[in-house]
Amino acid sequence: xxxxxxxxxxxxxxxxxxxxxxxxxxxxxxxxxxxxxxxxxxxxxxxxxxxxxxxxxxxxxxxxxxxxxxxxxxxxxxxxxxxxxxxxxxxxxxxxxxxx
Numbered sequence: 626x627x628x629x630x631x632x633x634x635x636x637x638x639x640x641x642x643x644x645x646x647x648x649x650x651x652x653x654x655x656x657x658x659x660x661x662x663x664x665x666x667x668x669x670x671x672x673x674x675x676x677x678x679x680x681x682x683x684x685x686x687x688x689x690x691x692x693x694x695x696x697x698x699x700x701x702x703x704x705x706x707x708x709x710x711x712x713x714x715x716x717x718x719x720x721x722x723x724x725x
Contacts, residue, residue, distance in 0.1 A: 631643065631668050642703055642705045643704065644703075646702070646703060647665045647702055647703070647704060648667075648699065648700070648701055648702075649664055649665030649672065649699075649702060650665075650697065650698070650699055651674075651694045651697060651698045651700060652664045652671065652696065654693060654694050654695065660673065660674060660675050660676065661674050661694055661696075663700060663702060665702075665704075668704070668714060670712070672702065672704055672712070672715065673710065673714065674694065674715075675715075675716070676692045676693060678702075678718055678719050679692040679721075680718060680720035680721075682720060683719070683721040684698075684721045684723075694719070698721045698723070698724060699721070699723050699724070700720060700721050701719070701720050702716045702717075702720070703716065703717045703718045703719075704716055704717065705717050
């Protein structure tokens with residue numbers, strides 16, 4: 626069993642969320658590949674984000690439905706402990722709450 630602890634000492638297992646909404650900032654976004662990275666003060670590690678988890682109400686959703694996040698955007702997100710490439714955390718849901 627693989628466990629992850631956030632900065633408040635809350636533990637959650639691989640494949641499970643801690644059930645909380647976290648806040649963070651988009652640090653990296655690959656438009657062509659549809660993924661990026663968010664940093665949250667709740668976690669020591671960065672969070673991997675896929676375009677499919679971006680909420681349709683986010684400001685980065687274009688009229689044609691293309692979903693993206695903008696570097697520097699403030700976001701709210703839910704997170705699960707997962708091994709995704711070199712990341713230990715993956716967003717389950719994410720929404721942009723505003724600009725830089």
